[in-house]
Every structure is written in structure tokens, then in C-alpha cells.
Amino acid sequence: MAATSSSTRHVQPAPEKPPEAVMERPSLATRIRQSAPTFVVVAGLVALAVWGQRTDWTLPKFSALFGGAPEEASDWCDEHNVPESQCVECNPKLMPVAKDYGWCSAHGVMQCPLEHPDVVQLNARPTITPAMLERAQRAIALRPRAENNSRCNLHLKRIQFASLESIEKVGVDIALTAERPIVESIVANGEIGFDQTRLAHFSSRVPGTIWRVEKQVGDRVQKGDVLAFIDGAEVGRLKSELLQALSQVRLKQDNLERLRPLAGSVIPARELVEAQADADAAYIQLHRAQQALVNLGLPLDANELAGLNADQLARQIQLLGLPADLANGPNAGTLSSNLLPVRSSLDGVVVERRAVDGEVVDVKSQLFDVADTSHLWLMLNVRQEDAKYLALGQKTLFRTSSSQTDMESKGAVSWISPNADDVTRMVKVRVDLANADGRLRANTFGTGHIILREEPKAVVVPNEAIHWDGTCSIVFVRDKDFMKADSPKVFHVRSVRTGVKENGATEIVAGLLPGEIVASKNSVVLEAQLLKSSLGAGCACCQGK
Ligand SMILES: [Zn+2]
Ligand SMILES: [Zn+2]
Numbered sequence: 001m002a003a004t005s006s007s008t009r010h011v012q013p014a015p016e017k018p019p020e021a022v023m024e025r026p027s028l029a030t031r032i033r034q035s036a037p038t039f040v041v042v043a044g045l046v047a048l049a050v051w052g053q054r055t056d057w058t059l060p061k062f063s064a065l066f067g068g069a070p071e072e073a074s075d076w077c078d079e080h081n082v083p084e085s086q087c088v089e090c091n092p093k094l095m096p097v098a099k100d101y102g103w104c105s106a107h108g109v110m111q112c113p114l115e116h117p118d119v120v121q122l123n124a125r126p127t128i129t130p131a132m133l134e135r136a137q138r139a140i141a142l143r144p145r146a147e148n149n150s151r152c153n154l155h156l157k158r159i160q161f162a163s164l165e166s167i168e169k170v171g172v173d174i175a176l177t178a179e180r181p182i183v184e185s186i187v188a189n190g191e192i193g194f195d196q197t198r199l200a201h202f203s204s205r206v207p208g209t210i211w212r213v214e215k216q217v218g219d220r221v222q223k224g225d226v227l228a229f230i231d232g233a234e235v236g237r238l239k240s241e242l243l244q245a246l247s248q249v250r251l252k253q254d255n256l257e258r259l260r261p262l263a264g265s266v267i268p269a270r271e272l273v274e275a276q277a278d279a280d281a282a283y284i285q286l287h288r289a290q291q292a293l294v295n296l297g298l299p300l301d302a303n304e305l306a307g308l309n310a311d312q313l314a315r316q317i318q319l320l321g322l323p324a325d326l327a328n329g330p331n332a333g334t335l336s337s338n339l340l341p342v343r344s345s346l347d348g349v350v351v352e353r354r355a356v357d358g359e360v361v362d363v364k365s366q367l368f369d370v371a372d373t374s375h376l377w378l379m380l381n382v383r384q385e386d387a388k389y390l391a392l393g394q395k396t397l398f399r400t401s402s403s404q405t406d407m408e409s410k411g412a413v414s415w416i417s418p419n420a421d422d423v424t425r426m427v428k429v430r431v432d433l434a435n436a437d438g439r440l441r442a443n444t445f446g447t448g449h450i451i452l453r454e455e456p457k458a459v460v461v462p463n464e465a466i467h468w469d470g471t472c473s474i475v476f477v478r479d480k481d482f483m484k485a486d487s488p489k490v491f492h493v494r495s496v497r498t499g500v501k502e503n504g505a506t507e508i509v510a511g512l513l514p515g516e517i518v519a520s521k522n523s524v525v526l527e528a529q530l531l532k533s534s535l536g537a538g539c540a541c542c543q544g545k
Helices: 002-010 019-024 028-055 062-067 130-142 164-170 233-262 269-295 310-318 524-536
Strands: 158-161 174-176 178-194 199-203 208-213 226-231 339-343 348-353 366-371 375-382 395-400 409-420 427-434 445-462 473-478 489-495 497-502 505-510 517-519
Touching (some): 130 445, 130 505, 178 395, 178 427, 178 497, 199 339, 233 269
Antiparallel strands (some): 174 517, 395 409, 473 489, 473 517
């Protein structure tokens, strides 16, 4: 009852909005755009609060922060947090505003130093070399990178401190924009396996039992080395067929030779023809028996056997295919004629042995795996979105997951799968790894870096120097006259295009030149001041656009 009454109470029609209100309602996109600056400011202040929490630093009044408490309240610029008389924004003569070159579409930054070297904060005007331009071009051409908004006007801003002491007080550190080697790569997990062109499985060519196993797992073998001997009745049978065929050939050939001078006079010519046919048939039979043994890996030259007597012939055939140490050994006479050696067809290492003495085997039993481990295959799983940057021959570094050192194996991409995996949707990439020292092992996992770009002299700054305001990446560049006694303590906001992040540093594709000094640790303080001044005058970015 109560439920019914309560539900009845709630079913009250909502008052309809007047149609014009619906019409004027801003779109979602517009609302997001309008609230973006506020969001950015709030996000910045939250970041500052979090940082403060971690470093036991509480947000002081900006006046205390940037100038120290001013003695004379009248000489204080609230907006820029410096004494009014020193404020470069309020007294442009103290530091004239630099010429605004605007947007560089080639490099995606405002005030591009690569086109306008006069914008940099260096005492000597730098020379832009073709190598610097090519380096930026390589980075941009390789793959899409974080874009700056072409209407971001933060580069016009400057952050001023009242004195060196006030900077020290808030703990803003500086870093030199440096040149150092960086590598841009696709990172992918993978597994090492045997080179399938250098791996062989060995089995017996006849059914039988294993007479003796000769090699163990880990043994190094040369091409032709015996891995095991098989005792197979089939071998003995084929050998006796061969002996029989040999004796038939001798018999039929002798007969033919005896009849040849008699043909046409003493005996009819037909008999010679028949004798010739018998000899031919015996030869065919010999050839067949010989071929059957060749198929088992027991080649023999019938001509070599021609001069042997029956005993010698039988002994020769009995020991056919056996290695010299066994064939010439003291017990050679007692050896079975059924023995068939299983030989390796390549140089390598026995990586698997399934054969056991006395075991019954057939032609399907895989007895040994031998692999040449001087080259291994690395199979990497590359994400589909990275696959378009792959090319054959790309240098690859690989480190096993168990590796405690920086030792890496080098290889080159040798195959790229034309399709993605059904289940993982990853693209398989094969890398040939040289392993002459045998350090790498098959079936081990690790991480591969397929190298897309190697820059020996990339421009880098510490990660903490870079700030993203929601539309563009910026750094705070120290004024070139900063350390001069009477010059204003100013950091210039510079728009930058970032590249690779590596070991705590970020590559600057464009926006900074080597030698410039940027605010690094605690530069969030400058960002906070930038946000504060933006808050006063609306969003600095895209202002008035
Ligand atoms: Zn001012
Ligand atoms: Zn440019």
C-alpha cells in the first residue's frame, strides 16, 4: 500500500520547458569548450595541491612566493606578483616584448626557433644547420605525434620573479637543454625459438629396435655423426637381396660372355639374345636392390664390389654403412647385418633425445632433434597499430626477461606476418638473432625493441620541464640575461613539440635549441602562476579567437 502511494506521488509530470529554451540550449561540444579553461585551471590547482601534499609544501600567497612579502604595499603588481616598479608586463620598457612570429605549420609550434633563431634565449645567435632541420623532419615524418593547438597563445606569456632568493625559496630547479642520443622503437614481447631452417628431427627409416644410443642431449654433433643404431630385420633382408642380385649378375654375365663367340655357328642366335635379356634383368634387379639400400641411407658403389670374392662381398655388405670404428673393431665379425645408423644431417646440438636402448621404434618415432643454435629466431608480437611502421631489415634489440644486465642481443627483422593472429590480434614479426656464444636459449621470453629512428644528437629536457595545458605543450625558458645583476628574473613560456620519452627525458622535436635553460623540478610553480594570470584575464590560450 505504502509503495503504491509513494510511487503515485512520484509520477508527477515534469513541467515542460518552453521551446525557445530548448532551442538555445548549447550543444555538448560548446559546453565542453566553454568549461575547458575552468577545467584546466582546476586540474592545475589540483596537481599543485597533490604535489604540495607530497613535498610538504603548502600553497603560499603568490605575493610571498614570487616576491617575498612586499614592504610597501603600494609598489606591488598583484596580477604579476612582483613589485610594480619591476614588473616587465606593466612596464614593457624594462623588457620589450619579443616579436611574435606566430604558428609554424612545418614543426607545429608557435615562435619556432628553427625558422627564427632570434627567439631563443641564448647570448649568441645560434646557427640552424640543415642537420637540425632534417632531424626535426625525420621525427615528424615517422609517425603522428602530440599536436599543439595552432591558436595557443601561451608563448606570449612571461613569468617573473622578484629576486633570485624568491626562486630559491620555492625550489624551482633548472636544466640545460642538451643534445644526446635517443632511440625511437616499437616495443614488443616475444619468444626465442630455434631457427626452423636449422632444426632437424631424426627418426629411423625402418621399423626395429634401438641397438645403441650414441648421443645425449647437449652433445655437439657434426653433419654425418651417428646418433643411434637401429636393428631392423628389413635392413638384413635388403642386404641379402643385394647379395643375391650381385651373384645373379655375375652368373648371367658369365653365361653371356661364354655364349657370345658361339652364337650363329654352334648355337642359335636366339640363345644369345635370351642370355643378353637374362643379364639385363639381373642388372635391373641389382640396381633395384642397390636403390633400396640407398633409400635407407646406405649408398654403395657396385663397381667397387666387382673384384671381391663371395666371402669378402658378404662381409662388405654386412658392415655396410657402419662407421669405421665399429666396422674395423674386434667384434666386427659378430655384428648383425641388420644394423642401420641414424645420422645427423647438420652441424648442431642434440636438443631432444627420445631414443632409449632396446626400445621398439617405427618410422614415425622421432628419436632426436638436432638444432644449429648459432642462429635463433625471435618471434615478436607487435600491436596492429604499430605494424605499419615495420620494415624488413629493421635493427632489433632483445633482452630476455630473466636478464639482470644491460646485455642485449642484436638482430634484424627478417619476416613480417601478412595477417594478424586470430586470437591476440597481434602481428607476428620474426627477427634473426646471432647466437655464436650460445648465450640465448630457445623458449625464453623477453622484450624486443624494433628500432625506427636513431638520433645521435636529439634535443632533450627532463620530463618535468614539460607541461601540457590542455591544448599545447609548453616549457619555461630562463631569460638569457637572468643572471645579470639588474635584469628582471623572467622565464619565457615557449611552445614545444615533443617526441620520444626515454629515461626521464623528453625529446624536443621543435621549440628549444641546445644550450637554453629551462625550469625543471618544481616548474609546476610557474605553471600555477601562468594559470593564475590566465584566470584573471580569461584563458590565455585562444584568447580573443
Ligand atoms: Zn604587472
Ligand atoms: Zn618551424
